[in-house]
Amino acid sequence: VKVIVVGAGTSGLAAARTLIDTWDATANGGPLELTVLEAGTRIGGRVWTLNADEAGAAWTTAGALGAPTDMGASWIHGSNLSHPITKIATALGLAEGAGLVRTRNSLAELQLCSGQTSSCPSVSDDKYTVYQSLIAQAQRDAEAANSDKSLWEALSGLSELDQSRSSDLFQFHLASSAEFNTAGPASELSALFYNDDSKYKGSELVWAQGYKTMYEALQSGAVRVTDGSSPLQVTAVEAGSRNPISVTYNKRVRDVSYNSAEVVLTTEDNAVYRADYAIITVPLGVLKSSDASSQVTFSPALPPATANGIAQLGFGNVVKVALLFPSAWWPTGAHYYGLAQAGEPDRGLFTYYLNVHALSTKPVLMTFALGGAADVAEGMTNAEMWTKIRANLVKIMPSDVTVPTTAPEIIRSNWRANPLAKGAYTFVKVGTPNGKATITSAFGGSVGGRLFFAGEHTSALYRGTVHGAFQSGQEAARAVKASRPTQVAARAVKAEKRLDARLVPFL
Numbered sequence: 001v002k003v004i005v006v007g008a009g010t011s012g013l014a015a016a017r018t019l020i021d022t023w024d025a026t027a028n029g030g031p032l033e034l035t036v037l038e039a040g041t042r043i044g045g046r047v048w049t050l051n052a053d054e055a056g057a058a059w060t061t062a063g064a065l066g067a068p069t070d071m072g073a074s075w076i077h078g079s080n081l082s083h084p085i086t087k088i089a090t091a092l093g094l095a096e097g098a099g100l101v102r103t104r105n106s107l108a109e110l111q112l113c114s115g116q117t118s119s120c121p122s123v124s125d126d127k128y129t130v131y132q133s134l135i136a137q138a139q140r141d142a143e144a145a146n147s148d149k150s151l152w153e154a155l156s157g158l159s160e161l162d163q164s165r166s167s168d169l170f171q172f173h174l175a176s177s178a179e180f181n182t183a184g185p186a187s188e189l190s191a192l193f194y195n196d197d198s199k200y201k202g203s204e205l206v207w208a209q210g211y212k213t214m215y216e217a218l219q220s221g222a223v224r225v226t227d228g229s230s231p232l233q234v235t236a237v238e239a240g241s242r243n244p245i246s247v248t249y250n251k252r253v254r255d256v257s258y259n260s261a262e263v264v265l266t267t268e269d270n271a272v273y274r275a276d277y278a279i280i281t282v283p284l285g286v287l288k289s290s291d292a293s294s295q296v297t298f299s300p301a302l303p304p305a306t307a308n309g310i311a312q313l314g315f316g317n318v319v320k321v322a323l324l325f326p327s328a329w330w331p332t333g334a335h336y337y338g339l340a341q342a343g344e345p346d347r348g349l350f351t352y353y354l355n356v357h358a359l360s361t362k363p364v365l366m367t368f369a370l371g372g373a374a375d376v377a378e379g380m381t382n383a384e385m386w387t388k389i390r391a392n393l394v395k396i397m398p399s400d401v402t403v404p405t406t407a408p409e410i411i412r413s414n415w416r417a418n419p420l421a422k423g424a425y426t427f428v429k430v431g432t433p434n435g436k437a438t439i440t441s442a443f444g445g446s447v448g449g450r451l452f453f454a455g456e457h458t459s460a461l462y463r464g465t466v467h468g469a470f471q472s473g474q475e476a477a478r479a480v481k482a483s484r485p486t487q488v489a490a491r492a493v494k495a496e497k498r499l500d501a502r503l504v505p506f507l
């Protein structure tokens with residue numbers, strides 16, 4: 001049975017790993033012939049730990065690549081023992097404090113300034129509770145009115161204690177919580193559905209050596225998986241017995257044709273691949289794109305529910321900027337620093353800082369551009385970024401700390417400009433009839449029994465996450481296995497023969 005997986009990010013690797021590890025030639029219609037086509041030159045997709053070639057000499061010399069410099073996903077959100085990504089880490093012998101590092105559990109680890117240079121107070125959880133209660137009220141109001149509006153609009157007129165949508169502290173939380181979690185600007189998020197997804201409960205963990213630990217293990221076969229139909233089990237595999245995923249690089253799929261008998265994929269270099277099934281894991285931003293360097297065309301066109309879902313869902317952006325200094329000049333105790341400041345794009349433009357030094361002892365800070373600020377940041381040069389970042393750091397740091405004037409080494413992500421991503425992750429845009437239902441009806445079944453979609457955008461429960469992408473890849477692999485390929489193919493061949501017989505007299 002020929003299966004092609006398009007894309008070698010988390011969902012593509014999860015699909016390929018699951019097919020390899022759980023394929024049963026007798027039950028699934030014959031031996032598996034798997035091809036993985038990746039447009040780029042690396043695995044991981046939107047999980048991307050910098051390597052020496054990408055980071056350059058300064059990072060290598062400083063030994064800073066041992067820091068978790070992840071330019072895509074960093075966190076295992078809600079890590080607990082039932083979390084699929086935690087299971088991979090556990091199988092690799094990693095745990096909190098041993099290869100995984102816990103970040104913020106409470107806001108007390110955030111040092112927040114509001115522009116004063118004199119002090120940099122910790123934020124109490126109480127203040128965050130006020131923010132949450134305003135957000136919840138906005139959502140309830142939209143529900144009561146039974147009409148969707150943007151989260152930003154729904155917050156209009158609400159206030160509690162010293163916070164309202166226009167206050168500095170509220171806007172800091174808005175950018176670093178709602179807008180970071182969804183990658184969407186509050187002005188575009190659906191007040192009704194922007195957070196109708198689910199969350200795992202547990203710690204926020206980062207990988208001490210970066211998220212590559214996960215995707216390299218999936219690709220090399222250092223872990224073996226079950227298919228996730230009952231609680232997922234992940235086990236370690238000894239070096240001699242591994243079954244790696246073979247990835248074909250530089251193969252950007254440009255056209256996808258499908259009919260009752262097969263799928264035909266054509267890549268940018270005009271190579272043609274035929275298969276019984278294809279699992280398409282390209283990001284939502286790519287599915288939305290009509291740029292020549294990204295676009296994938298489908299023939300026949302995708303069914304209306306899929307096309308509508310692709311059009312209606314939003315695809316947001318998050319910019320990450322990693323700053324390597326000669327040494328750590330900042331107070332190194334806190335995990336996070338923040339600057340409470342209102343206004344678009346200012347509230348999300350380099351106002352949130354992860355102190356990588358606290359996780360790895362490397363002299364690295366990572367900052368973010370969130371919500372509407374992300375696309376603004378992508379348009380900035382590194383020099384413009386540093387000017388803005390430095391000005392914010394001066395406001396954040398206590399007055400006895402001198403922020404260097406010399407620019408650090410800067411590495412930044414440009415997910416929106418990246419033709420293989422076109423943005424960061426999926427959000428439910430205002431006006432989308434329903435978040436979960438839209439995703440399920442767009443991507444839930446197969447298209448024509450031949451195409452299966454996977455990727456974070458196809459995960460109704462866990463969109464925008466690595467675990468959502470992983471689970472969607474597993475689901476697509478299960479769906480392919482359940483398709484009873486030989487029977488479908490046999491029926492199609494018979495039907496074609498009947499058609500040929502009828503056509504003969506006219507040829």
Ligand SMILES: Cc1cc2nc3c(=O)[nH]c(=O)nc-3n(C[C@H](O)[C@H](O)[C@H](O)COP(=O)(O)OP(=O)(O)OC[C@H]3O[C@@H](n4cnc5c(N)ncnc54)[C@H](O)[C@@H]3O)c2cc1C
Pocket residue numbers: 006007008009010011012037038039040042043044045046047071072073074075076077251252253254281282283286294296318319320413415419420421423424425454455456457463464465466467469
């Ligand atoms: C800045 C940022 C921060 C994030 N932070 C977190 C976090 O902390 N925790 C978390 O859980 N999630 C986070 N996420 C989200 C998470 O990274 C994604 O949800 C997940 O990695 C998506 O995996 P995927 O398989 O759906 O897509 P991808 O990883 O994007 O994989 C798709 C693959 O398809 C390839 N491709 C594209 N077009 C084609 C084509 N035409 N032909 C062939 N191949 C193609 C791409 O090159 C890519 O390798 C973050 C994402 C970003 C961008």
